[in-house]
Amino acid sequence: MASLGTEVAGVKLRNPTMLASGFLDETGGSMLRVHRAGAGAVVTKSIGPEPRAGNLNPTLYEFDVGLLNAVGIPNPGIAAYEEEVTYALRGGAAVIGSVYGRNAEEYAAVAKRMASYGVLAVELNLSCPHAKGLGTEIAQDPEAVEEITRAVKKVVQVPVISKLSPNVADIASFAEAAVRGGADAVTAINTVKAIAIEPELRMPILRNVYGGLSGPAIKPVGLRCVYEIYERVDIPIVGVGGIVTGRDAIEYLMAGARAVQIGTAILDRGIDVFAKVCAEMEAWMDAHGYAKVEDLVGVAHGA
Amino acid sequence: MARRPMHIVPLLGILDETHDTRTYRFRADFTAKPGQFVMVWIPKHDELPMALSYLGDPKGVTIREYGDATEAFAAESVKGDLVGIRGPYGNAFVIEGSRALAVAGGVGIASIIAAVEACADSGIEVETAFGARTEGELTFLDRLKRCGPVHLATDDGSAGHHGFVTDIAANLLAGRHFDMVLTCGPEIMMKKVVEAANARGIPVQASLERYMKCGIGICDACAFDEYLVCYDGPIFWGDVLAKSHDFGRWRRDISGRRVKV
Numbered sequence: 205m206a207s208l209g210t211e212v213a214g215v216k217l218r219n220p221t222m223l224a225s226g227f228l229d230e231t232g233g234s235m236l237r238v239h240r241a242g243a244g245a246v247v248t249k250s251i252g253p254e255p256r257a258g259n260l261n262p263t264l265y266e267f268d269v270g271l272l273n274a275v276g277i278p279n280p281g282i283a284a285y286e287e288e289v290t291y292a293l294r295g296g297a298a299v300i301g302s303v304y305g306r307n308a309e310e311y312a313a314v315a316k317r318m319a320s321y322g323v324l325a326v327e328l329n330l331s332c333p334h335a336k337g338l339g340t341e342i343a344q345d346p347e348a349v350e351e352i353t354r355a356v357k358k359v360v361q362v363p364v365i366s367k368l369s370p371n372v373a374d375i376a377s378f379a380e381a382a383v384r385g386g387a388d389a390v391t392a393i394n395t396v397k398a399i400a401i402e403p404e405l406r407m408p409i410l411r412n413v414y415g416g417l418s419g420p421a422i423k424p425v426g427l428r429c430v431y432e433i434y435e436r437v438d439i440p441i442v443g444v445g446g447i448v449t450g451r452d453a454i455e456y457l458m459a460g461a462r463a464v465q466i467g468t469a470i471l472d473r474g475i476d477v478f479a480k481v482c483a484e485m486e487a488w489m490d491a492h493g494y495a496k497v498e499d500l501v502g503v504a505h506g507a
Numbered sequence: 508m509a510r511r512p513m514h515i516v517p518l519l520g521i522l523d524e525t526h527d528t529r530t531y532r533f534r535a536d537f538t539a540k541p542g543q544f545v546m547v548w549i550p551k552h553d554e555l556p557m558a559l560s561y562l563g564d565p566k567g568v569t570i571r572e573y574g575d576a577t578e579a580f581a582a583e584s585v586k587g588d589l590v591g592i593r594g595p596y597g598n599a600f601v602i603e604g605s606r607a608l609a610v611a612g613g614v615g616i617a618s619i620i621a622a623v624e625a626c627a628d629s630g631i632e633v634e635t636a637f638g639a640r641t642e643g644e645l646t647f648l649d650r651l652k653r654c655g656p657v658h659l660a661t662d663d664g665s666a667g668h669h670g671f672v673t674d675i676a677a678n679l680l681a682g683r684h685f686d687m688v689l690t691c692g693p694e695i696m697m698k699k700v701v702e703a704a705n706a707r708g709i710p711v712q713a714s715l716e717r718y719m720k721c722g723i724g725i726c727d728a729c730a731f732d733e734y735l736v737c738y739d740g741p742i743f744w745g746d747v748l749a750k751s752h753d754f755g756r757w758r759r760d761i762s763g764r765r766v767k768v
Contacts, residue, residue: 255764266511
């Protein structure tokens with residue numbers, strides 16, 4: 205029987221599936237529920253220095269192979285968020301804290317406080333495509349990615365994971381910037397900037413016009429990004445984008461990821477998608493003679 | 508969970524129910540059950556969760572003005588305007604038993620009226636206790652009376668009992684044997700109804716309201732204990748509510764902060 209245990213930058217996970225930031229992770233109760241549904245770790249909603257309301261509706265558009273959202277990172281702010289992290293941790297969840305800010309100082313301050321709540325690692329949301337005045341500019345500037353990563357590394361003891369945007373010409377150069385800043389791992393990819401138009405109304409559907417595309421539609425883009433990053437940096441990669449089945453997760457491991465994140469697939473397969481994906485991974489590994497996750501990481505390279 | 512498309516549909520009719528509440532009728536190609544809701548996109552303004560007050564053809568939602576988007580919708584919309592409808596979402600009232608009591612407060616009647624009709628259609632004897640601030644806010648009375656006895660309460664005494672609908676509900680539960688209670692209205696009202704039904708061992712279903720963004724169980728805006736009102740609800744049973752930390756006490760504001768109901 206294959207073992208699904210994996211390790212990302214020293215963080216041991218019971219399996220390689222994580223809840224992607226932005227889904228069912230604004231409250232401790234929901235994070236705990238996802239933990240019980242089988243996730244190896246849960247990544248919190250991206251939390252900032254102050255409470256944030258997010259965007260007005262419509263913030264979401266569903267279609268057959270994807271989901272377009274512009275929720276706009278609503279969150280209660282880092283001070284109020286302590287009770288949510290504590291609730292999830294007390295229930296036994298492995299929690300990774302996602303944070304954002306307007307500049308390196310804010311990122312560092314929020315990350316420091318998040319780390320003090322007991323999270324296993326912090327993930328830096330450097331790339332949200334639908335929150336005005338935040339991540340979008342940072343996502344386009346490798347120096348900012350480096351500076352923010354470095355500022356956070358200085359103030360936290362737990363591993364720092366920089367989450368990268370696919371909305372750039374060369375994502376691997378951003379992974380290299382994160383490495384220069386001292387990142388312990390990178391997550392790739394955030395959502396793909398996109399819009400939807402309603403022809404009957406002759407207007408964009410999202411109130412914010414622009415949103416982030418997720419789901420099966422972006423899996424080939426995510427795989428490409430992980431593949432490129434794996435060729436250029438040595439730190440662990442967490443792969444995300446369109447993973448619905450165990451086979452999708454295996455593909456990400458083969459591209460170079462050591463763990464994966466799942467969000468949109470909750471819509472298709474329910475909250476227990478994590479347990480389902482794990483069972484499918486295990487079956488595939490058993491059928492193909494793989495004993496552990498590590499043996500699959502990056503095998504598509506040089507094939 | 509199957510993906511549900513957005514239906515862009517014209518408003519077939521707009522009916523004033525009260526000074527601040529209107530019913531909007533539309534046709535959309537889906538089947539919904541009593542208590543389910545849809546997300547209604549009011550182009551240029553907002554998209555809001557609304558219970559279906561009419562399940563048949565044409566369907567309908569009944570909206571009270573309570574903020575910028577609903578006020579603008581009421582002021583600007585005319586027959587023929589296009590709106591977006593996605594859904595139906597959430598669970599439904601379970602229509603069973605032989606003698607049901609529906610307890611509604613204010614515009615909460617819009618979430619429960621279809622269930623009252625479904626009870627009557629299934630041969631369940633159904634009575635309704637309905638409270639509002641004043642007589643003019645007592646809507647759907649003809650539909651309710653076609654289903655069974657209706658007991659009214661108003662805060663100002665302009666119709667029915669001068670006082671709370673929960674007083675009427677308590678009297679009805681004490682006087683007759685009911686084997687199902689359905690409720691929708693202000694949460695403090697529902698808490699009293701649920702406690703009264705639980706105390707008598709009568710199954711009770713309450714339709715909750717929380718701030719929603721996605722409506723499909725992913726964004727966590729409508730978190731309620733470890734449940735999601737849009738996905739696990741909006742209807743919860745009395746045994747779940749009796750154990751709830753949040754029911755009647757806590758809700759989440761637009762940024763996810765815990766605030767008092």
